[in-house]
Amino acid sequence: MMFRVLISGTFGELGDADRSRLSSGAGLLPGGFTEAGTFTCDAGLSAFTFRCQVPPEEDDDEPGVTRRAMAVLEAHGYPYRILRVAVTDMRDIKIRRKGHAPPAAPR
Template structure:
């Protein structure tokens, strides 16, 4: 699984686009979903688009995940430009669990 965050700027959103962005359930929010979700400033100028991309092939890497996330972003149909893309391959993330008996000192 990949988590892709696209930072960008909307370009020329119409009033109808703004209304759809604000009203469509699940479209605004900080969650990573396969459909993708937006967080944006009050003026709906800048945005972050978070998308969770499943691994389709063991050889999939950042390039494939980026392409699929950008396709998901384009599918929403909002005029935009991409400023930056960050990809996290969750297969490479190591989870460190603290022992239950361990005492936290600080």
């Protein structure tokens, strides 16, 4: 299983090369979670959402997973300010299959 990390923030002062790269869509994928991380950002290149998939390691905790996701964000090289980080442990997600009704509540 994996951890999915969603980081919302604002870009710092972007250089011309960064703006050009972001405007051209380089590194921008349609919102998927990948180990390399994907950005979605507003048209003005001020706010962004970064989605990252982090493989589990022994004795993982939320701060450790967050640190590893932040390292992936740092590797992209854009200046930023973090507003919010959300970590989801995919082992905790329960999938309800279509057509399988939950058991009826006792009366």
